[in-house]
Amino acid sequence: MRGIYFLSVVLLIVLTACSAGTANDTNQIQLLNVSYDPTRELYRDVNERFSRQWLAKTGQHISIKQSHGGSGSQARAVIEGLRADVVTLALGYDIDAIHKRGKKLGSDWQTRLPDNSSPYTSTIVFLVRKGNPKNIHDWNDLIRSDVQVVTPNPKTSGGARWNYLAAWGYVMDRELQGNWNKLNDPSAIEQVAEAQAKAEQFVAALYRNTPVLDRAARAATNTFAQRGIGDVLIAWENEALLAIKELGDQHLELVAPSSSILAEPPVAIVDTVVDRKGTRQVAEAYLQYLYSDEGQELVANHYFRPRNQAVMNRYPNTFPVLRLFTINEVFGGWQKAQAEHFADGGRFDRIYTVAKG
Amino acid sequence: MAESRQHTVLPGFGLTVGYTTFFLSAIVLIPLAAMVLKASSLSFSQFIAVLLDPRVIASYKLTFGTSLLAALINVVFGFLIAWSLVRYDFPGRKVLDALIDMPFALPTAVSGIALTAVFAQDGWLGQQLARMGIQVVYTWLGITIALTLIGMPFVVRSVQPALAEVQRDLEDAAETLGANRFTVFWRIIFPTVLPALLTGFTMAFARGIGEYGSVIFIAGNLPMKTEITPLLIVIKLEQYDYVGAAALGCIMLGMSFVMLLSINLLQAWGRRRLFVGKR
């Protein structure tokens, strides 16, 4: 029986050796980009191009590893110790959490890079079956009783939160005639309250038309496209365009509503990790690359809206034109939106608890 | 009986009990204790508030209801399957016997996706059921089906050896004594197989309560309707509410522990009685 102890000890040594080995087995620089689901194709290209460029410029070999998952759970992994050099997530709220709860980057992270640290944007659009059999053209059509909507669960999916906020913002936009100043105008307080009540009703009606709340955006796309559930999928524009490309334009088509939210997925360097690993320089160059002409071109190729207007103008047929509002305009930022709408007992929960009585 | 065992000449008591306890603590007990401690940072009233939230209660009903139903289905069909595999020879028996373990090997997410494909409205079986007006996916029925698949091997594999054993020893004797088929079943086979059936039932039930991977694909995940308790834990984590997640984890852990413990005590009691009876 002494053998058991001996074997356990040997195995434990092997284990630690293995883990140490993966951490620093080569002298080439390793970068870890922790990102959310829809960016995997984009960053595969970015990583390849950037590492080639970096090699040409500095002679250093770098290998960039990718990790993808739901934006919130990825942020949690970084807080809990996943050694990400850079994070490229779906919403600023998640990177804020890395600052607040993990103390792994400075509070000023969003001002360190241009355009709120979002090198690309996207918006929320609809994906419908080919030929648009249910005649869905705008948000209003989603609350018709003959329409089934597929959207993921806002409690577990960052994309789903954008969907929810876009629907809410659409009603506010309509009721306030696009004048966002009224939100802060004391004399318009009644009109705002009325608009909010309408928005709440609208969103509740929308979720009543939703037969399934998938855990993540990609899962919802699979439910809609593979299982054939629902008449319309609310999705990121980039996801919708990618789904059409991957799953065939003979089955699906994109419908742009009259107005929607401007989604700004942010990127940031994780200070504590890059300082420890000594990878700050290359991590900074990596994020800067996203803003370069070449990077913006890649961004547009993967159906994200480039910030660079010149690049954007080269893709006139890809991105539909619609009225865009921002989360800061309508909701006063992510912290407020999260607390009011998505926290336990918030407006989203009340759709289900109150409706049931 | 118990006395004589304590004075057995066999060596290794200290070593094996020590090793078992050490390993068990390192892998299972200390990590679980971390969760219990995390939850204990809540005050009692906060703890109760987490556990008695209407949405949480709705999820208990769903989770426990579907797990119980799935385990009961498995008791019936698991027994039938074990019986057929042990007692009858038919073409494909060996293949079926080998396939029983498959739900263990297949990642739960794959089982979930594949079951959803089978039972979706355009799936092989979903089509037939839809014609009868039964919707399976995204309802509690779908959850029950997923849990039945996950729990099935536990029952079949518990009952099989017990059935094989009883066939050998007792049945022949009873038949030569002239007892009829049903008496043999109720008086001899059933009581002997019962502990195994009970074990299988408990394991399938316990496994079902915790199951997550396969269920989220086939459940609609609608709050108050098709939302299971493990999903609520995930949702709490998404909001960085580790304490709330740990509290829910503790209550699930507590219920599983009590259930498993009572079944193990029952088994131990049954075994003691059996031994005494034999002597």
Place this chain on the structure above:
Amino acid sequence: MSGGPSQQLLSELASRPGGNSWADKLIRWVFISLSVMFLAALLISPLMIVLTSAFAKGASIYLKSFVDEDTFAAIRLTLTIALIVVPLNTLFGIAAAWAIAKFEFRGKSILITAIDLPIAVSPVISGLIYILLFGSQGWFGLWLQAHDISVIFALPGMLLATMFVTFPYVARELIPLMQQLGNDEEEAAITMGAGGLMTFIRVTLPKIRWGLIYGMILTNARAMGEFGAVSVVSGHIRGLTNTMPLHIEILYNEYNYVGAFAVASLLMVLAIITLLIKTVIEWRGLRG
């Protein structure tokens, strides 16, 4: 839970002349058809979905989906984990079964229940508990960070989670078996002066080997197929910490359905191979 009876016993029982009255035939017919229908609907049809989706675009595309660096890395990682976890849990299972089956002591039922517990614990929780221990904010977080040791989001964490999930299977297999077999032979061996280890190897092991092998097969299957718990502690780094089940999810989410189900079918094949090994050993054991 206990393993299936040996093939020899099964065929011996099945080949017995049963009753031949019409009632016996009817019962037999009803039992077999109900079993087969149940398994066909619940077990075989999802397995068919996996296979048909894997081969949806033909065998060559199926095979090509394995020629991928990340897929290869995932297969290697899964096999590594199984290779480490199965022996460790086997040793544990033997020790636990010896302690529990051979001796009476207080709190035995609690010990057995604690061993069973991982089966009942939700995979969501079994990942979480290691995060609470080894995460940056966990008990050992600061210490690990200071010493630059990665536990979670690296191999050790994934091993721990897998060990947790597969913890009970060997012990569960052996305990009832050893209890049933009793102590008489071992006691005789010891009284005649044999050592403890020798007694175990010469007397106990031959009697429990089928149960042991079956327990190891279950452990192996669960270790390779575990998704939930490992997903929490893996960090999902491509080519580094993705196991086969996690890689399947990734491929599925990339709309690469053929690739996803191809890897899933490989897991099925691996499980069948272990079962084949069991059958071969059993067959050779019977002849020898």
